Amino acid sequence: MFEYALRRLFYLILILFGVSVLVFLMVHIAPGDPVLVLLGEDFTQEDYDRLMQLHGFDRSLPEQYFSWLGRALRGDLGISIRQGVPVSLLIWQRMGATVELALAAVFVAVCTAIPLGVLAAVKRGTIIDMASMVVSLLAVSMPPFWLALVLLAYLALHTPLLPLFGRGVGVVPGLLETVTTGNFDPLWQGIRHVLLPAISLGLAMAAVLTRLTRSSMLDILNRDYVRTARAKGLAYRKVVFKHALRNALMPVVTIIGVQFGALLGGAVVTETVFAWPGVGRLIVNAISQRDFPIVQGGVLMLALVFSLVNLIVDLSYGFLNPRIRYD
Amino acid sequence: MVKKILKNRSALLGILIIGALVLSAVFAPYLTPTDPFAQNLFTRYVEPQGLGEDHVLGTDDLGRDILARIIMGTRLSLTVGLIATGISLIIGVILGSVAGYMGGWADNLIMRFMDLILAFPGVLLAIAIVATLGPGMVNTMIAIAIVRIPAMARVTRSQVLALKEEEFVEAAHAIGCGHMRILFRHILINGFAPIVVLATLGMGTAIVTEASLSFLGLGAQPPAISWGRMLSVGRQALRNAPHVTLYPGLAIVVTVLGFNLLGDGMRDILDPRLKNN
Numbered sequence: 381m382f383e384y385a386l387r388r389l390f391y392l393i394l395i396l397f398g399v400s401v402l403v404f405l406m407v408h409i410a411p412g413d414p415v416l417v418l419l420g421e422d423f424t425q426e427d428y429d430r431l432m433q434l435h436g437f438d439r440s441l442p443e444q445y446f447s448w449l450g451r452a453l454r455g456d457l458g459i460s461i462r463q464g465v466p467v468s469l470l471i472w473q474r475m476g477a478t479v480e481l482a483l484a485a486v487f488v489a490v491c492t493a494i495p496l497g498v499l500a501a502v503k504r505g506t507i508i509d510m511a512s513m514v515v516s517l518l519a520v521s522m523p524p525f526w527l528a529l530v531l532l533a534y535l536a537l538h539t540p541l542l543p544l545f546g547r548g549v550g551v552v553p554g555l556l557e558t559v560t561t562g563n564f565d566p567l568w569q570g571i572r573h574v575l576l577p578a579i580s581l582g583l584a585m586a587a588v589l590t591r592l593t594r595s596s597m598l599d600i601l602n603r604d605y606v607r608t609a610r611a612k613g614l615a616y617r618k619v620v621f622k623h624a625l626r627n628a629l630m631p632v633v634t635i636i637g638v639q640f641g642a643l644l645g646g647a648v649v650t651e652t653v654f655a656w657p658g659v660g661r662l663i664v665n666a667i668s669q670r671d672f673p674i675v676q677g678g679v680l681m682l683a684l685v686f687s688l689v690n691l692i693v694d695l696s697y698g699f700l701n702p703r704i705r706y707d
Numbered sequence: 708m709v710k711k712i713l714k715n716r717s718a719l720l721g722i723l724i725i726g727a728l729v730l731s732a733v734f735a736p737y738l739t740p741t742d743p744f745a746q747n748l749f750t751r752y753v754e755p756q757g758l759g760e761d762h763v764l765g766t767d768d769l770g771r772d773i774l775a776r777i778i779m780g781t782r783l784s785l786t787v788g789l790i791a792t793g794i795s796l797i798i799g800v801i802l803g804s805v806a807g808y809m810g811g812w813a814d815n816l817i818m819r820f821m822d823l824i825l826a827f828p829g830v831l832l833a834i835a836i837v838a839t840l841g842p843g844m845v846n847t848m849i850a851i852a853i854v855r856i857p858a859m860a861r862v863t864r865s866q867v868l869a870l871k872e873e874e875f876v877e878a879a880h881a882i883g884c885g886h887m888r889i890l891f892r893h894i895l896i897n898g899f900a901p902i903v904v905l906a907t908l909g910m911g912t913a914i915v916t917e918a919s920l921s922f923l924g925l926g927a928q929p930p931a932i933s934w935g936r937m938l939s940v941g942r943q944a945l946r947n948a949p950h951v952t953l954y955p956g957l958a959i960v961v962t963v964l965g966f967n968l969l970g971d972g973m974r975d976i977l978d979p980r981l982k983n984n
Contacts (some may be wrong), residue, residue, distance in 0.1 A: 398823040403835075410839045517971075521963035523915045525922055526956035529942055533949035645830030649919045653942070663831075664923055667838040679835045683827045 385695055392691055396684060400452065403680045404445050407672050457677035462669050467677040471659055475681065477547055478658035481651065482643050484551065484574045485582035486636065493586040494625075494632070497593025501601060501628075502620060512590060519587035525649040528580035532653070536576060545655035548573040577654045581646055585639045592635055596628040630697075637693030641686050711976045718972025724965030732781040743775035743932060752948040765950045767940055773951065777958045780932045784962060787848050787927075788913040794852035796906050799859020800895070806860065807867030808890050818864065821857035829854050833916050837925045844927035847920050851913045862905050866898030900977035908970035911963035918959050934959050 415431050431437075436444050451458070457467040500512040536542040547570075549557065554570030557563070600606060601624050609619045648660030655661070659678050666674035712718045731738055740763065747770035755765040755773075764773040806817040824832065836850035837843075870876065871894060879889045920926040921935025929936070934955040941952030 394819075395822055395826050398819075399826050402823070406835060406839045410841075517967060518960070518964065521911060521960050521967050523918050523956065523959055523963075525919060526938060526952070526959060529938060529945065529952045530949075530956065533945045533952060537946055641825075641828040642830070643828075645828035645832070645834075646919075648828075648831055648834060649922060652923065660831075663834070667834070668924065675835065675838055679827070679831060682831055686828050687826050 381698055384698070388691055388694060392687055396687060399683050399687075400449055400680065401445065403676050403683075404448055406676055406679075408441065410672075452677075452680070457680070458673035460666075460674050461671045462666075463671075467673045470662060470674060471677055471681050474657055474659045474662050475685075476552070477550065477656060478644070478647060478651070478660060478682075479685070480547075480551055481574065481577055481581065481647055481656055481658060482640065484578035485585065485643055485647075486640070488578045488582035489585035489589055489639075490636070492582075493589030494593050494629070496586075497590045498597055498620065498625060498628075500590070500594040501597035504598065509594075512594070516587035516590045519583045520591075522584065524580050524584055524646045525653050527583060528577065528650050528653040531576050531580055541572065542576055543573050546573060547657055577650055577656055580653075581643060581650045584646070585636075585643060588635065588639060589632055592632055593628065596631050597624060600624045600628045634693065634697060637690050640689045640693075644682055644686050708976075712972070715972040715976055717968045718976065721965050721967070721969025721972055724961060725969060728781055728785060728962055728965065731778050732785050735779050735782055739772075739775035739778050741772045741775050743771060743779040744930060745772075746770055752944060752951070754948070755950050755954075764954045765948070767937070767948075767951050768944060773937075773954055776932050776937060777934070777955055780934045780937065780955065780958065781962075783844070783927055783931060783933050784914050784917060784959070787844065787851070787917045788910045788966075791848045791851035791913045791917075792855065792906055792909050794848065795855035795859050795909065796902070798852070799856045800863045800902060802856070803860035803863025804867050804890055804895060807864035808871060808886070808894070814864075817860065821860050824853065824857045829912075830916055830919055833920060834923065834925065837920055842925045842928060844931060847917055847926045850920070851916050854916070855909050855913065858905060858909070859902065862901055863895075863898075866901060867894055870894045870898050901974075904970050904974045904977060907966055907973060911966040911970070914959065914963055914966070 415428055415437055436447060439447075448458075455468050457471070459465070460467055460470060463470070496512050496516075500509040503509050532544060536544050548554070549566050549569055551567070551570035551574055554566035554568075557566040601620075606619055606623055609623050610616065614623075644660075647658065648663060650656070651658045651660040652664050659682060663675055663678040663682075666672075666678065712722065741761070747766075750762070750766050750770040751768060753762050753766040753770070756762050762772050762774070764777070766772055767776070802817050802821070806814040827835070833847075833850040833854050836853060837846050840846040840849065867890070876889060876893055879893050884893070917926055917933070918935030918938070921933040922939045924936070924939065926935055927933045937955035938952055941948070941955065944951055
């Protein structure tokens, strides 16, 4: 297990190395002179030469890459062209919001999908089963950002309870404040703000997980050991939850990891709709301002988070199912 | 095969939806009630008037008819979805079969590169590619295709790996068939089913990604009509004219639903083991 973890970690580093090359090349593949992109419209030859030297564009590509990578590894992702602030600082300030939204969406997805999937499997062929399958098929066909807009237009605009945009204080900072001061308002503010973004982002994932939980449960419920458990007189409820569900959740856990990527990608657009102060919105705004260091840094960091989550999911699989042997 | 599809409710419904969409895309200019580009500042944000009226689904910020624009927008969505999926299918199948058939260093090189693409969250990679290449319809298709290639390559590779040890492949070797012939005429023909299912389901993903990019202003540029861009227009008037956002989104949902139904149905037909499971 330990050896496997080390090997996976080594492979992750290799992949991230490749990711860094691609992200670095973004600026250089882009049509046009990168310095002209940086300078905008009004500049002198002197400005041009100074920037050329500052960013090292006059050196060879490999040279530029390794000096960029060296700085990135020390946490220096360059300076934002428009804001003049270190990119790493901008990302650091917003990563919490993005991760919070992603986790909240996973929470929404898991809390709706697993009960619904189990129910659909247990009540197979009934109206409950059919309804949950139809709803999940619809949900998986919905662009998350459209659902976000619909929720805003038809729900939030008519309910003072639900804010239209922003994050408030955030759920985790809110929770900390509530714990220290005993005042429940900050936590409530955080939850209130994250609710709609999390629902619109999590629903598609919920749909995928519901279908998977259902089919996985159906598979397990037909196994011999479930029949044995029933035959020896165990209550159906106990068999479903203790014997079947725990085993049926194995593939579900894997898919949560894979879906997390879709979620981080989708979050980029959802954050824009809700003016959620996360990395996704930072990237989108930077694209429209052609602020390339931010785009580079943001994409790099989100790919890093995604790869780490996948690694954790892969490794947790071994803990959940001791029968899995790594070789 | 046709009988099986007609018997499968999911596939049949999917085909009906897609068929209707394709027809409306082809005959769009004849179907649109009014000119989808015609602006009229006196009829801005008209509420949906219902069947038989001038503006069945209302008008947008420039007084353009929403129904006409949705019908016209079918063209762009289907085109981008089809071409992007087609590119990813061709490149993915080639890469996947080379990797699976040759094995060794070629397999390693190709599949590690696929892992590299998969290290980026899908939509984010598409956004980054379009941000690099510049906005527009062609770059959108390229971006979506690149994002979809690894899935195609992986499935193709696993099919090729499974089939290349079969006896009929050995027999083909024995009678002196060339590698290309064995790969394309014997292995891929037999292993194409899951690839086709993945491509069908991928159409839905491609259409949603296109809408996302257009929503962010990175997709096809005006005057091209894209459902995603219609949503970003609607977003400006969410309070007073939610219908501008509602209907183009429904068009996306129905389209994606059609491809998902067809994909699910085809999976049931092609792999009966998974049926009702």
